Amino acid sequence: MNYYPKTLGELTAALSLFPGIGKKSAQRLAFYLLNCPKGDVARLLTAIQEARSKIVNCQTCFGMSETPECPICRDQSRDKSIICVLANPNNLFVLESAGVYKGLYHVLGGLLSPLDGIGPEHLRIRELLNRVKQGGVREVILALSSNVEGESTAAYLKRLLDPVRVRISRIASGIPVGGELEYADEITLARSLEGRLKY
Amino acid sequence: MNYYPKTLGELTAALSLFPGIGKKSAQRLAFYLLNCPKGDVARLLTAIQEARSKIVNCQTCFGMSETPECPICRDQSRDKSIICVLANPNNLFVLESAGVYKGLYHVLGGLLSPLDGIGPEHLRIRELLNRVKQGGVREVILALSSNVEGESTAAYLKRLLDPVRVRISRIASGIPVGGELEYADEITLARSLEGRLKY
Numbered sequence: 001m002n003y004y005p006k007t008l009g010e011l012t013a014a015l016s017l018f019p020g021i022g023k024k025s026a027q028r029l030a031f032y033l034l035n036c037p038k039g040d041v042a043r044l045l046t047a048i049q050e051a052r053s054k055i056v057n058c059q060t061c062f063g064m065s066e067t068p069e070c071p072i073c074r075d076q077s078r079d080k081s082i083i084c085v086l087a088n089p090n091n092l093f094v095l096e097s098a099g100v101y102k103g104l105y106h107v108l109g110g111l112l113s114p115l116d117g118i119g120p121e122h123l124r125i126r127e128l129l130n131r132v133k134q135g136g137v138r139e140v141i142l143a144l145s146s147n148v149e150g151e152s153t154a155a156y157l158k159r160l161l162d163p164v165r166v167r168i169s170r171i172a173s174g175i176p177v178g179g180e181l182e183y184a185d186e187i188t189l190a191r192s193l194e195g196r197l198k199y
Numbered sequence: 200m201n202y203y204p205k206t207l208g209e210l211t212a213a214l215s216l217f218p219g220i221g222k223k224s225a226q227r228l229a230f231y232l233l234n235c236p237k238g239d240v241a242r243l244l245t246a247i248q249e250a251r252s253k254i255v256n257c258q259t260c261f262g263m264s265e266t267p268e269c270p271i272c273r274d275q276s277r278d279k280s281i282i283c284v285l286a287n288p289n290n291l292f293v294l295e296s297a298g299v300y301k302g303l304y305h306v307l308g309g310l311l312s313p314l315d316g317i318g319p320e321h322l323r324i325r326e327l328l329n330r331v332k333q334g335g336v337r338e339v340i341l342a343l344s345s346n347v348e349g350e351s352t353a354a355y356l357k358r359l360l361d362p363v364r365v366r367i368s369r370i371a372s373g374i375p376v377g378g379e380l381e382y383a384d385e386i387t388l389a390r391s392l393e394g395r396l397k398y
Contacts, residue, residue, distance in 0.1 A: 011246040
C-alpha cells in the first residue's frame with residue numbers, strides 16, 4: 001500500500017523536472033515547501049510570475065532583459081566593434097562576472113545539434129550575420145562550449161562569417177587555472193599545446 | 200555595473216532559500232523556470248498551492264496526511280501495539296519504503312535542542328505519552344538520528360516512558376550494509392560491537 005499523499009507526490013514530480021534534481025532532492029524541496037513560512041512560498045510564487053512576465057529577449061543581442069534592448073547593448077561605454085557569440089543567455093552573466101570583456105554579445109539560443117533536430121534556422125544565426133554585415137564590427141569571438149555541438153556550431157559560423165571582412169576568434173581551450181597537469185585529459189593537453197602563447 | 204535583471208535576481212534569491220541549493224544551483228533553477236514550457240510552471244505553482252492547502256498533520260501520529268487521520272493510522276492491518284517514534288514526517292516515508300515495519304508511527308516534529316530553544320514543550324512528547332498510557336502499546340521504538348540532539352531526545356523519552364509498562368527499544372547503530380569496515384569511524388565501530396547479535 002502506498003501511504004505517500006497524492007498532492008505531495010505531484011509536488012515532488014513537478015520539482016523533479018528541475019535540471020539536476022533527482023527524486024530524493026525533489027522530495028527534500030517538497031518537504032521544505034510544505035513546512036516553510038507562508039511568506040517564503042508567496043515570495044517564490046511572486047518571483048516566478050514576475051520573472052516570467054517581465055524578462056524578455058533583448059531585441060539586439062537576445063540576452064535576457066527587462067527592457068526591449070538590454071542594458072549592455074544600450075551602454076555607450078562598451079566596445080561596439082566586438083561581438084562575443086554565446087549559446088545561452090546564462091553564459092552571458094558568467095562572462096560578465098569575469099569582468100574582463102567590454103564588448104557586446106550575441107546569444108544564439110542553443111547549439112547546432114542535428115540529432116535533436118536543431119538546425120541553423122532554429123538559432124539566431126541570421127540575426128548575427130545581419131549585425132556583422134551592418135558594419136562597425138571588427139571581431140567576432142566564438143565563446144561556445146568545447147563539445148561536439150559547440151565545435152560544429154563554431155565551424156558553421158566560421159564558414160558563414162569568412163566572406164565578411166571580420167576577424168573571427170575562439171576562446172582558448174586548455175587546462176583550467178589552478179588545475180593539475182596530470183589530471184588533464186589528452187585532448188585538452190593537445191589543445192593547450194596547440195594554443196600555446198609567447199611567454 | 201550590474202546587468203543581472205532585477206526580477207531574475209529576486210527569483211534566484213527566493214530559490215536560494217531551498218535547503219542544499221546554493222547560488223549557482225539557484226541560478227540554474229531560475230533559468231529553467233524562465234525558459235521551460237508555460238505548462239510546467241503552471242503545474243509547479245498548482246502543485247505547491249494544492250500541497251500547502253491539502254496536507255495536514257495526522258491527528259494521531261502527526262505524520263503528513265490529506266485526511267484528519269492518516270492512512271497508516273486508519274489501516275486495520277497494521278500492528279497497533281508498536282509505535283515507532285520519528286523526528287520528522289519525511290522520516291516516515293523513508294522507513295515505509297524499507298517495507299519491513301508494520302506498526303504505527305509517532306512524529307515528534309523535531310528533536311530537543313536547547314541551543315536552538317527547542318524544549319520538550321515544542322515537540323509532541325505529551326501526545327506520545329498519552330498514546331502509550333491509553334494502553335495496548337507493548338513497544339516503543341525510538342528511530343531518531345544518531346547525533347547529539349537525537350541521543351538526548353532518546354534519553355529524555357526513555358526517562359519519561361520508563362514508569363509506563365512498555366518495552367523501549369532503539370534502532371541499531373553500526374556499519375551500513377555494503378559499507379567497508381576500514382571506512383567506519385571509531386564511535387560507529389564501538390556501537391556496532393556493543394550491539395552485536397548472535398549469528
